[in-house]
Amino acid sequence: MWTVPRVTLRIAFCFSVAVASGVCSAVFASEQGVVISKPWRNEPNDDLLYPLTIIHLNDFHARFEETNTVSTRCKPDDGERCIGGYARVVARVKALQQEYADRNPIYLNAGDSFQGTIWYTLLRWNVTSYFLNMLPADAMTLGNHEFDHGVEGLVPFLEAIRSPMLVANIDDREEPTLQGLYQKSIVLERGGRKIGIVGVIHHATDTLSMTDRVRFLDEVESINREVSALKQRDVDIIVVLSHCGFTIDQHIAQECPEVDVIVGGHSHTLLHTGDVVDWPDQPAGDYPFVVEQASGRQVLIVQAGSFTKYVGHLLVYFDEHGEAVRWEGNTEYLNEQYAKDEQIEHELEPWRSQVDTLAVRPVGSSKVFLSKPACRTGECNFGSFVADAFVDYYVGRGEVEHEWTYAAIGITNDGGLRTSLNAGTLTYEDLVTAIPYENTVDTFDLRGQYLLDALEYSASRYNTADVLQFSGLRVIFNLTRPAFQRVQQVDVRCRVCRIPRYEPLDPNATYRIAIAAWIGSGGNGYEMFGQHRTNVRVGPLDIDVFERYVVKMSPIMQGTDGRMVFVT
Incomplete structure (x- = not known):
């Protein structure tokens, strides 16, 4: 049984005088009282801070086409709103990469790309790898549903995908066909700094999918072991790419002393700061969700719902020691107002013809x-x-x-x-x-x-x-x-x-x-x-x-x- 960690619950407001002067303090309510973070704009030492932008997607679940608000195929003739879909995801991720180009953007995918629509039922890993490779993530992790057709159904995907696949907590000694097709972690260099990305999957995945003889290890122990190795390589910023769910992510944040940010998936949790109007889901917490460790360090958790309804982007400023000192960002709801990527739309057509005859x-x-x-x-x-x-x-x-x-x-x-x-x-x-x-x-x-x-x-x-x-x-x-x-x-x-x-x-x-x-x-x-x-x-x-x-x-x-x- 995990202990619920001390958490920061809500960003409250910016004082109007501070806003007028270009300085805004974040006020947080927690179990320990009120914590006021460092100002996040127009600081005199801004040039000494390192900005890292994390753009992220999770639990794609084969939503290649836009959907209605309950994430099945959209029927506009029936008056349904058409939202999400991979073309909107790609268009928005590309726009964010360009918008934050001077602030070291990385794009992460937190798993469960497989399963969920007739596209996957008919076309399996082939269509999944094809479209994910059109905008490769800088790193991905595996979700439990990537095992839904066993190791045999996963291996071709791993061989085809052009993004580094990261999982630190699996034991593949009895599944040799998996060996060499993934890594425990990767080091990304951006703007002269080293960012360590560690992948992790739910420790009980063998009870959730057809994992054959793959064994799944404790998340915290695996992360801490891998982070220790990364520290030996002068990595001072650590991001965990997790397909473990929001509850376990909070446990990881509490028990992994060197982790800075957790990019999550699996629980389909929407984290968002501010009001949501006419969104399909209600937020489970603020974005980012902040966990305070016993030492006083704060760890940031983000997750962006599911089914291509949302994309998240988090801008974190780190000091020279690799400590996060302030941050901003949010999830965005990809409703019908968001543009679609034209190339993705074009490439979907020949695949769609294979699906439509049966689907409709x-x-x-x-x-x-x-x-x-x-x-x-x-x-x-x-x-x-x-x-x-x-x-x-x-x-x-x-x-x-x-x-x-x-x-x-x-x-x-x-x-x-x-x-x-x-x-x-x-x-x-x-x-x-x-x-x-x-x-x-x-x-x-x-x-x-x-x-x-x-x-x-x-x-x-x-x-x-x-x-x-x-x-x-x-x-x-x-x-x-x-x-x-x-x-x-x-x-x-x-x-x-x-x-x-x-x-x-x-x-x-x-x-x-x-x-x-x-x-x-x-x-x-x-x-x-x-x-x-x-x-x-x-x-x-x-x-x-x-x-x-x-x-x-x-x-x-x-x-x-x-x-x-x-x-x-």
């Missing part, structure tokens, strides 16, 4: 918004719809008398649902974007006690991607209780019965479950499934099951029905 095919329609954000904190209609689809596929496939379905329980998780779906026409691309991972919908038998263990684990992971969504269960969770004591009541729908009904869970009874293969095999911490399941049968692809149910239920009118209740 209408599958069905929905009368309601199918919500993804609600799935981490309770029952959500999108999760219920998908879990119902799993059970529906097996209806009529029972093998004994009165077995109305082969599996009466369906289970998925928040992390398997990638985006919400708007009301209106649903295309095949919408479906693939919402459920992109190509899991099979498998079945297995499981004793009631282990099903109860899974529900307790889900409750312990409240407000994370690990929370289960289900069909055929009615569960009351009491969040006022300690973790792993929160399941207050479970009723289970019968499978072999003339009239389906709900009965109290029997820890010694055996239940049959239809479930996404990744979770069912123990992914995301659900070892009780992987270790104790019996009578396993591999099923069809989830996208095929989902499409079948969308066709059947259109127009969709899915609501919530109380199958999951949280007592708080």
Whole structure:
């Protein structure tokens, strides 16, 4: 368990007199009181400070084309706003590189370029490396989704990409095909100074993706070890390029004494200073988010949301000792007012022709918004719809008398649902974007006690991607209780019965479950499934099951029905 660090929470204001004189002091509120930073303009010793500009992108997730505000393909004819897309990212990054050309700009990509749209489903690493190479980042790190098709699916990307790939905390001794295709760190020289960039990925990536025999090491230990080596090379500015998520980034900031800036990804966290009007997301904190170490040093954390909706830029001034003394910058929302790069738009066309025939095919329609954000904190209609689809596929496939379905329980998780779906026409691309991972919908038998263990684990992971969504269960969770004591009541729908009904869970009874293969095999911490399941049968692809149910239920009118209740 990590201790939440002391953090700086908010930049407040500039005194009007100071602004008039060209000097502005930042006022920060923290747990320790108010801290006033050094002025950031018109300082007499400005010439002694070294400016470094960090332009950054994270969690691209194959948004080659512009999207709507929930990050599926934009349908302007339906009145949707068209935002983001790689052409806007490239145009804005190029403009920032030019704007800050005299302040040592570097461009960093914090991972998860793979997965998330039909472009990746059909074209994989080929299209990803092609377009990333049109504007190579000065450094990248790997995200967990780069492993979604195993090491075999990652190696060609690493061979093709022209940016240095940085990961300091993986052990590839049992995966020789990865060896030599990435580095732990890199030293960039800008304006006579050496900047060390250290890459790091989430230590539990082996539970999040198909990592084969790659081992993942502790982030803090790996960073500190690599930073020590960089210091031996006279590097005095350290930037961590992280695909670990905002919570772990704060832990890194607290425990890595030589780190100056952390450029983050993985948690899709939007950091922004100031008001946001009509943005798709609300900021989780100021930009940059400032963590104060026990020594009094301040470490800056930045992250720019996800799905090409945002680009971040941070200008940091360092003294002669490599200490950050002041900074400015923010995330920018790439709405329809931002220009697109014409070359990228042109190059997208031949690839788009391969995608469009399949992508724009209408599958069905929905009368309601199918919500993804609600799935981490309770029952959500999108999760219920998908879990119902799993059970529906097996209806009529029972093998004994009165077995109305082969599996009466369906289970998925928040992390398997990638985006919400708007009301209106649903295309095949919408479906693939919402459920992109190509899991099979498998079945297995499981004793009631282990099903109860899974529900307790889900409750312990409240407000994370690990929370289960289900069909055929009615569960009351009491969040006022300690973790792993929160399941207050479970009723289970019968499978072999003339009239389906709900009965109290029997820890010694055996239940049959239809479930996404990744979770069912123990992914995301659900070892009780992987270790104790019996009578396993591999099923069809989830996208095929989902499409079948969308066709059947259109127009969709899915609501919530109380199958999951949280007592708080």
